[in-house]
Amino acid sequence: MFLRSTFVFVVMVLAATVAYSDEKAPSVSTPFAQHQKLALRGATPNQTTVPRFGKFELTLNLAATYDNPFDPNEVQVQAVFTSPQGRSTTVDGFLDQPFTRKLKAGAEQITAAGEPVWKVRFAPDVAGRWRYRVTAKDRSGTVSLPEARLQVAASANPGFVRRSTLNPAVFAFENEKPFFAVGENMGWGGKRGSYDYDDWLTPLSKAGGNWIRIWMSSWNCGLEWSAQAKKDWRSGTYHGVGVYSLDNAWKLDTILDTAERNGVYVMLCFGTYGEFKTGGFFGEGQWEANPYNVANGGPCAKPEDFWTNEQARKLYQQRLRYIMARYGYRTGIQGWEFWNEAEAPTPWVGEMARFLKGTGEFAARGAADPYHHAADPYHHLVTTTYGNDAIWKLPEIDFTQTHNYGTGNITDHAPVIYNDARQHAVYNKPHLIGEFGIDWRKSDSEYDPQGLGVNLHNGLWAGLMAGDAGGGMLWWWDNYVHPKNVYAPFVAARRFADTVPWTAGPLQPLKMDAAHQTSGPETWTDLTLVPAGGWGKAATDNFTITPTGLASNVIIPQFLYSTGKADLRTTSTFHVNFTQPGKFIVHVGDVSDTAHLRILLDGKAARDVELSAMPPKDPSVKPDYEKTELRPEYNSYLAHFNKDYDIDVPVGEHTITLDTVAGDWVSMDRITLTGYRSSRFPDVNLYGLTNGNMAILWAQNALHNWKNVTDKKEIPPLHNLATTLHGLKPGRYAVEWWDTEQGRPTTKETLTSIDGLLVLRLPDLASDVAARIEPLAVTRGR
Secondary structure, X not given: OOOOOOOOOOEEOOOOOOOOOOOOOOOOOOOOOEEEEEEEEEEEEOOOEEEOOOOEEEEEEEXXXXXXXXXXXXXXXXXXXXXXXXXXXXXXXXXXXXEEEEEEOOEEEEEEOOOOEEEEEEOOOOOEEEEEEEEEEEOOEEEEXXXXXXXXXXXXXXXXXXXXXXXOOOEEEOOOOEEOEOEEEOOOOOOOOHHHHHHHHHHHHHOOOOEEEEEOEOOEEOOOOOOOOOOOOOOOOOOOOOXXXXXXXXXXXXXXXXHHHOOOEEEEEOOEHHHHOOOOOOOOOOHHHOOOEHXXXXXXXXXXXXXXXXXXXXXXXXXXXXXXXXXXXXXXXXXXXXXXXXXXXXXXXXXXXXXXXXXXXHHHHHHHOOOOOOOOOOOOEEXXXXXXXXXXXXXXXXXXXXXXXXXOOOXXXXXXXXXXHHHHHHHOOOEEEEEEEOEOXXXXXXXXXXXXXXXXXXXXXXXXXXOOOEOOOEOOHHHHHOOOOOOHHHHHHHHHHOOOOOOOOOOEEOXXXXXXXXXXXXXXXXXXXXXXXXXXXXXXXXXXXXXXXXXXXXXXXXXXXXXXXXXXXXXXXXXEEEOOOEEEEEEEEEEEEEEEEEEEEOOEEEEEEEEEOOOOOOOOOOOOOOEEEEEOOOOEEEEEEEXXXXXXXXXXXXXXXXXXXXXXXXXXXXXXXXXXXXXXXXXXXXXXXXXXXXXXEEEEEOXXXXXXXXXXXXXXXXXXXEEEEEOXXXXXXXXXXXXXXXXXXXXXXXXXXXXXXXXXXXOOXXXXXXXXXXXXXXXXXX
C-alpha cells in the first residue's frame, strides 16, 4: 500500500555492485570520486573473536581510482572466507560513511561524522577458526592483503530464518526452531525518522511482536533517487541513478540495529509501485522523479521499459548487490521483498531472484569467474507483491504474500484471511498476509477511534489458525497502533503461537463440523456474505451457500467486470436452497462509468439494472448514486451508490447469477439472503490445524467484529455449541481452552477420539476462544 499514514576464507573486497561485463561505461562524476594509485594498506576488524552468526566487520584502508564507487566496472572489493571445514563464502565490500543523528525542532537531523570508507561485513555460520583474504581491484589492476584468521565462538543465535524442511508452509531457523511471525508494518518514520522506530519497536517487542516490514522508498531509507527530486524531511541526499545515498544507508542500519536489540525481525521491501506511476489516489505517482526515467538521466523512456531494458536491469542488480553487501549479514532480516504492489513481470522477478541466489544463468557465470557469485551468500528468503500463479511457482520465490483491504465494507477480516491462506496453500510455501486493514483509503483509527483493536485481534488469530506463516500484518502502525496503544492483541497471539509445534510435520486444516446448537427451537434469520476478492480475475465463479454460509473456503469477488475487461471478467453463480420464500439482495458499492447489472434466477433474467456514474444531463434529475467524481487519470467517472438491488426467490434449490453485461464494472459490498440462516447453525467462524496427532482451533462469534463492537451493538453470547473434529487418532486427549484476550489457558478437560471422531462442546462464545488438543502423553509443543 502507499501513503496511508501521517507520515581457505579469502576476503576480496569488491564494490557492492555486479560486474556485468568488461566494457568501460562512461564515468559518472560523483561526490565520492577518488583518484589515487591502487593500494590496499590494511583491514581493521571490529573484533578478533566473533560469536556464531555475529557481525564481523573489516574497515579497509583502500586507495583506488574511480569516479563512481558503486560501479563495478570502476572498482570492486571482495572477501572470501573459508570455514574450518574448507567451505568458501564470497562476500562483497561496500562504501560506507559514518553519521550521527539528533533531533532538532522535533525532526531528525543526520550529519556526516567522517569521510567515506570501505568495509566488509560477514556472519560466520559455524564455530571454529576461519581464514580470510581481502582483495580490491580497479581498472589499473588487483591488490590483496595477506591471509588473516578469525576465531568464531559458539552462540545461542539460531541464525537465519528459512523455510522449514519439516513443514514447508512455515518459517523456521536452521535448527528447525519455529519462527511464527507476529507483528505489523512499520513502513517509514515521520519527521522524527529513525527515532520513531525507537519509540515503536520497544512496545511492539514487549507485546511479543517479532516481525515488521520496512520500505526503502524515496522518503524512507531509499538508496537511489533523483537528485532533482523534491527535498523535504523524508528525503536523504540523492545523487541520481547508480549512485547511492550513504546517509540513508546509515539510517537504515540504525533502524535495523534497533530492531535487532528488540528481537524483531524485518522484511525489507526495496521499492513501491508509485515509482512507475503518475497521479494516484494519494498522489503517490513518482515516475517524473524516478532516476530510471530518461528525463532524469536514466535509461527508460517509459515506466514499462524498466522491466526489459538491459541497462536498467543491470543497474537494479547493482543496487541489489550493495544492499546484500551492507545488510546481508544480518540474521534479523527475515526476508527480501522486491516490490510493494508493483506488477513486475514474471521473467523480471525470476531473473532478480536467481541473481540474489546465484542460480540459473548466474550460477554458470559464477563458475567461470570468481567475481561473479550469489549476491546474497546467506540465502535470505525472497518474495514480492503483487505475485501471481507464475511468480509463486518460481523455485527462487520462497514465500507467497497477499495484501487485503476493504472500503469499510468488510466487517471481519477473519474469513478473508483464512480463505486466502487456503487458496495459497497449493504452492506448498509459507504465506503471509503482508498488509491488511479495514479501508485502504484511511486508517483503522477512523473506524476504531477508541483503539479497541478487534480487527487486529481477529486478523492475528485467523492467520494463526489458517496455516499462514504469521498473523495478519496490519498496515496502520503510526496513526493507529502506536498512538492508540493497540499492542495488547499481539501479546495473546504470540503466547499461543509459541506453544504450537509448527515444525513437527506438515499441518493441514482441521476438519470440523459446523458449530451447532444442541438445544432450543429452530428459527431463521438473514445470512450476509461479504465479497472480499480484490481487483483481478476471480479464482472461481461458482459458490454454494448453505444455512451456515459458504460451503467451501472460497472468496466471492468484489468486482463484476463487463466484456470490456475480458481478461478480468467472470460471472458469479450462487447455488442456494431456500426453505421459505426470500430475497437475494446485492448491495452495490461503486460503479465505474456505466454498468448494466443483470441478476439471473435459474438462468433467466430476473432483474436488469442500468447503473451510471455520469452526472445527469438535466441537473434537476436526482441520480441513483450518492456521489460521483471524475478520474482524469482514467478518463472516467467513479460513483458510490451504497444501494440495494434484489430479486424474489421461491422455496427450493436455485441458481442465481450476477453478470455485468455491458459498461465497465460494478463492485459489491455485501450479499444478503433473507430468512436463510438457521439458528441451529449460528454465525461462528471455526478454524483449526492438525498434524494428525495434535490440533489447535479458534472459535469466533462472527458477530464480534470491529463494526458491531465500535457501533456498540448488542452481541448475544452463543450457548450450547458443539462440533465434531475429524481425523484425530483414537485415544484420550487433553483439551486446553485459552482466553484469546489475555493469552492464557483457562480450563482443561479430557476427551476421547473414537473412530477418528472427537465431539467437542464449546465454551460460551461472547467473542472468541482458542484450544490446544494433544494426546494425554504430551503436555506442550516445542
